[in-house]
Amino acid sequence: MGTSDAGGRSHAAPSDALTPYLALDLHGLLRALQERPLAPGDLAPEVWRSLVELVTQQVQHRGGDLDVEGWGVCSAVVTHVLAAAVAADAYPRHEALVRRLHLTGAALDFAGRTDARAALLDARGAVGLAVRALPADVDAVxxxxxxxxxxxxxEVLRLRRVRHVLTPALxxxxxxxxxxxxxxxxxxPRLP
Structure with missing residues (x-):
């Protein structure tokens, strides 16, 4: 049975929508999401959250199986899934950024080096994302x-969002x- 969102769009029930992805290993999951990229309207927000969790879990636990080319594919898929989840109102932009920063850290742990050819292996690129997201006035913060x-x-929540970005970015x-x-x-260290 499906669900409908506020815009009247029909979505598969969460378990139905994710079923094709659940049994896949990391390579299969990345291939499936690369071959058939999902648009923000394809899934309900709660399904997007579940898909982001699934992709995150697979990358964090199975990323050691990827070579540089695999990290390139993984980077493209993760970037797309996070952007689509934000566009589907499943994640606030800052939470998607924090997840991306943590995934970059995990990817670097697996790969053992930075490599600008794959976004998740590009530590400087990830720092750049954080720089653009942080407030310009450090003294005011x-x-x-x-x-x-x-x-x-x-305001306390705004400061916590800054902390959540800064911790992995630093x-x-x-x-x-x-x-x-x-x-x-x-x-x-002064942030709540």
């Missing part, structure tokens, strides 16, 4: 961090020798 207990809930910056986030280093 630092001042808010020092008084976060007195801020409204929405680790990737360390791995790649990228200094673009150095001015954030003393702010991170």
């Amino acid at each position: 630092a001042a808010d961090a020092d008084r976060w207990r007195t801020l409204p809930r929405a 680790a990737l910056a360390d791995r790649s020798g990228d200094e673009r986030l150095d001015h954030w280093r003393d702010v991170l």
Whole structure:
């Protein structure tokens, strides 16, 4: 039985929509998602969340099976799945970015080196994504961090989003020798 979203589009029930992917290993999953890329409207938001979790789990546990070419395919699939999940309102943009940063860290652990030919192996590219997503005024964020207990809930949540991006981004910056986030280093421990 299917479901409908607010726009009246029909979607397969979550278990039905994911069934073709559940029994696949990482290579099969990547091949299936590469050969038939899903559009944001193809799945309900809860199914997109489940698919993102499935892809993440497979990459984190089976990424050691991939070579550089495989990481290229994996990178394209992960990038597409995360973008489609955001477009389907399944994930906020900052959560998709944090997941992407963590997946880059996992990919680098498996591959043992950076390689700009595959987005998930490109630590500098991932740091660049974080740089573009972070607020421009580091000093203002630092001042808010020092008084976060007195801020409204929405501002505290904004500071937590900064922390969630900074934590994996700084680790990737360390791995790649990228200094673009150095001015954030003393702010991170002060964030809620």
